[in-house]
Amino acid sequence: MPLPQHHAPNPLMRTSALIRLFHSGLMAVAVTGLFAQTTQDSSPAAKPADSEVITLDDFVVTSSKAEGYRATNAISATGIGTKIGDTPLAIxxxxxxxxxxxxxxxVREVLNMVPGVLTNPVNESRAVIRGFTGLIAYRNGQYRRQLMTTxxxxxxxxxKGPAAIFFGAVRPGGIINTVTSKPVFSGNFTDVKVxxxxxxxYKAEVYTNQVVNDKFAYRVGVGGxxxxGSRDFEYLNELYAGISxxxxxxxxxxxxxxxxxxxxDRFYLSSYPVRSLVNSKVYLQPGALAAQAGINRLSTTADSANRAYLTTLGYSGTATAANFYPLYDMFAPIDYGTSLSNDARQVQRSYTVDLEYLAKINENLVWQTSLNYAFDNTSGLQPSDGDTRPYADGSVRFRTEFFINIRDSYNVDNKLTWRFxxxxxxxxxxxxxxxxxVRFDRPGYLNPVNQSYNNSPGNSTVSGVPNKYVTYFFPGGSTPVSIVQVFNESGQTFNIDRKSYDALYGYFIADQAKFFDDRLLVLAGARYNSFTNxxxxxxxxxxxxxSAKNGxxxxxxxxxxxGGITPQGGFVFKLLPQLGVFATYSESIEPNLAIDADGNASEPIESEALDFGLKADFYDGRLTSTLAYYTxxxxxxxxxDTAKQIATGKSPYYIFGNSEASEGFELETNWTPNNNYTLIAGWARTTRAExxxxxxxxxxxxxxxxxxxxTYNLWNRYTFTEGPVKGLSLGFGFxxxxxxxxxxxxxIRVWLPAFTTYNAMASYNLxxxxxxxxxxxxVKNLTDERYREGADGYFAPARTIYFSLSTRY
Structure with a gap:
């Protein structure tokens, strides 16, 4: 990294007096602003120009304000509709x-269109932004656990980067906010697509927009x-209903x-053991087969057995030795479509209610209150431990894992916006x-031997507890088993309930300022966060x-x-009306709620980030581009701290001060030279993530x-607007x-090979x-590329072809 390594000053050590001062400052500014608006003073110094008068539409940003692929405004970065080119962030x-x-x-597929974002084909909720992984998803500005269908x-x-002011405790790579369609007052219509x-x-969706009068409009949607799937037993059923x-x-x-x-409802994809990778010096080698012939596979994992054999060949037996090098083949020995079970199941339920109140007090002031309730339930019964390591003969062993993960969340947000x-x-x-x-409900299994809680019945390993394993299972050769039956034979069930309660409190102040005839645009502010659990x-x-201190x-x-205070400050300086340079410094914190055996609390994870680059907007927005460098x-x-746990006989203990860093460049361009053709392209180069x-x-x-x-991505589309093929659009990308x-x-010396996939589209208005x-x-994955993607190394989807018809009534 060109910049020197340093640790951010710890904002958590600031005094409570500073926190009280911060709170008092928020109150003082709010009261002063409200008082100023109730007076009869109409001084021009306090009144914005007509073009700057605040409106309720400033708080709603939709694709209807975009032109095709060109979005000029975003709401996530500042909480109010702001021009992307005027915001000192990579958006x-x-x-x-x-x-x-x-x-x-x-939504996972959508995120693959964004430079610097990586996704996982079997985990729709986890994304990687600028090297950092986490549940970093929002829906209409409210935190959500699950990202599913569009x-x-x-x-x-x-x-991109730590969203310190408006999103509080988040991973430093950035946040994802999905914005749903809202009712419009422009007329009645119904969109149908099959x-x-x-x-x-098969998929069907219907959305209807109805205007009752000039005060009330609603939108209703249903779909399924x-x-x-291309593999045995694979299925997915989904139902959607929404109203706004x-x-x-x-x-x-x-x-x-x-x-x-x-x-x-879907077949659990972890039933396909496609992560099973083997060492070429073990797999089907006569010596390895002989060495593993007599082992007890109920007590000896494939990892242990393979390691023992490699050690006899002179490879190191230490944990640092390469257990999977040289690799046999990234795509062998188990076929993409092989399944361990015939009835593994995953259930996901996602419900949300948003209520928002906007009040324009006068042309300067708007008050906003947002309430949200969300319910997420992800439950599943799946094979456990069977999708990563085979023995020398190619067989695997596995047991079951049954889990229920229920999340209820309640949000109350209030904000005053003052333009002057x-x-x-x-x-x-x-x-x-x-x-x-937030309330997390995680039923589990109470082990009768040592009274320990396990959040997933079926895979407890405590001695004396029944634990059902399927052994000598040859993927592609053995008949897939009933995972329900294996679970029932495990002797484990849900017999204890664990509920976890988290609370987050945040207060922020932010100013977007324009100087020198709008050539210098500044975004600056700070946020205070606190957490309980x-x-x-x-x-x-x-x-x-x-437990230790209670007998x-x-x-x-x-x-x-x-908790702590996280500042953020940045600017855009317009070198030309169409070209600006931007820079932003920000800090963020993430709650770390663990405490050690002596009752010492973990400090929060702290991040600091620096972004700078260029933003271009030429030809009335027909060519826009952002180039960003970040660290x-x-x-x-x-x-x-394993050593301390062993020495004291107590746990847990931790070693603090560990750190990570990422650094790189991102380039994103949107070009529409005429009304027929449009192109978007992106490039992300992560020079450091370690x-x-x-x-x-x-x-x-x-x-x-x-x-x-x-990583690179490109998509372009050409639309014929005259001649015999008028109404035809062709799209292609990679x-x-x-x-x-x-x-x-x-x-684990396993290499994910490079891949390039191609997608194509043809549409016709008739x-x-x-x-x-x-x-x-x-057509997605046009060449039917077989590749692995994401941190778990799962196979990505094969080639798929879709045909759709859509109309508006």
């Missing part, structure tokens, strides 16, 4: 039209997916309601408060951090998450797993990822009777 927006043209059915999706916004594709894929409404009792007030319900002029400068000041309460068990357990058993656990330092990660300090020196300097150095290591672990109908054909 990517995938519009609804681009989502439709490319046939992107999953139902009612208006656009997807990705904000799709069919390979692998018995029923599909099989806008009520404007007065010209200066707006009440919005949004409800969404998604139910998904101060001399020759223009300001948009925002003062806000956020409260979030408490866990309850309905029965005493031995593996709570409070060996406790029915609760406590996380003493500490991120993430510090104070906690790793287990551990910089660790209690395990072997990890220092090693690249994060599944983090390619270069995605490329460099090869990279699968894991950061030095013991007349069926008196109705305009759009027929569209999409």
């Amino acid at each position: 990517s927006v995938v519009t609804g039209e681009l989502i439709s043209d490319t046939g992107l059915n999953e 139902w009612n999706m208006d656009q997807v916004e990705v904000i 799709s069919a594709g390979t692998d018995s894929y 997916i029923d599909t099989g 409404a806008i009520y404007r009792p007065t010209p200066n007030q707006q009440i919005s309601v949004d409800l969404e319900k998604i139910d998904r 002029d101060l001399g020759p400068t223009k300001h948009t000041l925002q003062i806000g408060q956020e409260y979030q309460r 408490r866990t309850k068990f309905d029965k005493p357990v031995s593996n709570s951090s409070q 060996g058993l406790a029915n609760y656990d406590i996380g003493k998450g500490k 991120i330092d993430r510090a104070n990660l906690a790793y287990t 551990t910089t300090k660790s209690n395990n020196a072997l990890f220092v300097g090693r690249r994060f797993g599944a983090q390619p150095e270069n 995605q490329h990822n460099d090869g990279t290591n699968l894991s950061q672990d030095p013991n 007349k069926l009777g008196d109705r305009n109908v759009k027929a569209q054909l999409n």
Whole structure:
């Protein structure tokens, strides 16, 4: 890294007096602003120019304000609609039209269009932004656990870097915010779309927009997916329903309601053992087969057996030796379509309710209150341990894992936005408060031998507890088993409930200012966050951090998450009206709620980031581009202190101060030279993504797993507007990822090969009777490339073909 290594000053050590001062400042500014607006003073210094008068529409950004693939505004970065070119952040927006043209059915697929973002084909909720992985997804500005299908999706916004002010405790790489379509007052219409594709894929969706009067409009949507798959037993069934409404009792007030319900049932993809990789010096080697002939496979893993044999060949028996090098083949020995079970199942339920109130107090002031309730339930019964390591003969062993993960969240957000002029400068000041309460419900198995809690019945390994293994299973040769039957034979079941309660409190102040006739645009502010956590068990357990100090058993656990202040400041300076240079410095914190056996609380994970680059907007927005360089330092990660745990006989203990860093470049361009042709292209080069300090020196300097150095994406479309093929559109694009290591672990020398996939589209606007109908054909993974993707090394989807018809009534 060109910049020197350093640790951000710890904001958590600032005094409580500073926190009180911060709170008092928020109150003072709010009261002063409100008081100023109630006076009769009409001084020009406090009144914005007509072009700067705040409106309720400033708080709503939709694809209807974009032109094709070109989005000029985003709401996620600042909480209010702001021109992307005027915001000192790297912002990517995938519009609804681009989502439709490319046939992107999953949010994960949409994110693959964004430079610097990586996804996982079997985990729709986890994304990687600038090297850092996490659940970093929002829906209409509210945190969500699950990202699934692009139902009612208006656009997807990705904000790169720590979103310190407006999103609080987040991973430093950035955040993802999906923006749904809202009712419009422009007229009544109904959109209908039906799709069919390979692998018995069927999808239907209907959205209707109805204007009751000039004060009330609503939008209702329903949809469903029923599909099989290219592999045995694979299926997915999904139902969607949504309704949103806008009520404007007065010209200066707006009440919005949004409800969404998604139910998904599918075959659990972890039943396909496609991560099973073998060493060429072990797999089917006579010596290895002889050495493993007599082992007890109930007690000896394939890892242990393979390692023991490699040691006899002179390879090191230490943990740092390469257990999987030289590799037999990245795509062998188990076929893509092989399954361990015939009835593995995953269930996902996602419900949300949003309520928002906007009040324009006068032309300077708007008050906003947002309430959100969300429910997410991800449950599943799947094979466990069977998809990663085969024995020398190619067989695997596995057991079961049954889990239920229920999340309820409640959000209350309030914000005051004040737009005013101060001399020759223009300001948009925002003062806000956020409260979030989350309850995680995770039923589990209470081990009768040592009273320990296990969150997934079926895979407890405590001696004396029944534990059913399937052994000598040859993928592709043995008959897939009933995982339900294996679980029932395990003797384990749900017999204890664990509930965890998290609370987050946040307060922020931010100012967007314009100087020197709008040539210098500044975004600056700070946020204070605090966290609490408490866990309850309905029965005493031995593996709570409070167990040791309560006679060996406790029915609760406590996380003493500490808070802190995170500042953010940046600017855009217009070298030309069409070209600006930008830079941003920001800090962020993430709650670290663990406490050690002595009751010492973990410090929060702290990050600091620097972005700078260029933003261009030429030819009235027909050519826009952002070039960004970034560097991120993430510090104070906690790793287990195994030595202290062994020495004291107590756990857990941690070593703090571990750190990570990422660095790179991103380039994104959107070009529409005329009304017929449009192109978007992106490039991300991650020059550094590694551990910089660790209690395990072997990890220092090693690249994060599944983090390619270069990724590229391109999509272009040409539309014929005259002649015999008028109404025909053709689209084509590709995605490329460099090869990279699968894991950061030095013991796993597995390489993910580079891949390039191609996608194509053809659509035609035709007349069926008196109705305009759009027929569209999409082909994804045109060349049927077989490749692995994501941190788990799963196979990505094979070639798929979809045909759709859509119309508006």
